[in-house]
Amino acid sequence: MKYETGKTYEEIQLGEVASFSKTITEFDIYQFAGICGDFNPMHVNEAYAGKTKFKSRIAHGPLTQSLIAPVLGSKLPGLGTVLLELCCRFRAPVYINDTITAIAEVTEKLDEKKWIRLRLTWSNQNGMAVSEGHAIVMPPRPL
Numbered sequence: 001m002k003y004e005t006g007k008t009y010e011e012i013q014l015g016e017v018a019s020f021s022k023t024i025t026e027f028d029i030y031q032f033a034g035i036c037g038d039f040n041p042m043h044v045n046e047a048y049a050g051k052t053k054f055k056s057r058i059a060h061g062p063l064t065q066s067l068i069a070p071v072l073g074s075k076l077p078g079l080g081t082v083l084l085e086l087c088c089r090f091r092a093p094v095y096i097n098d099t100i101t102a103i104a105e106v107t108e109k110l111d112e113k114k115w116i117r118l119r120l121t122w123s124n125q126n127g128m129a130v131s132e133g134h135a136i137v138m139p140p141r142p143l
Helices: 026-036 061-074
Strands: 017-023 082-090 099-110 115-123 129-138
Touching (some): 026 061, 061 115, 061 129, 082 115
Antiparallel strands (some): 115 129
């Protein structure tokens, strides 16, 4: 099987942007809890979460953060990309049925190692940033 790799270091341009959107479901939260082992009642127990400042269950922060993976691995730079660093700050809760858009923008090309720095933003359906951060990736090399 032949795969078409993503953009190489030389092909990537400053300012390029790519995104991925997904609506977070109750199933996603339970499935993520099972994968990572985090069954904090803030995520899986409505009665408990209803008594908190959030008033309802919220998604795991890393669940929201993981929505950048299809951007980096499938779009920018794309297939063959290796994630080297991921940093983010959570700014607002993500609730069941929120639609989150993860956006990556190329902000710097690191010539010495041919790595790329990207600004990352995760926003909900109302345009509110729920997380912000950056990533450093190693784009694919030509095959």
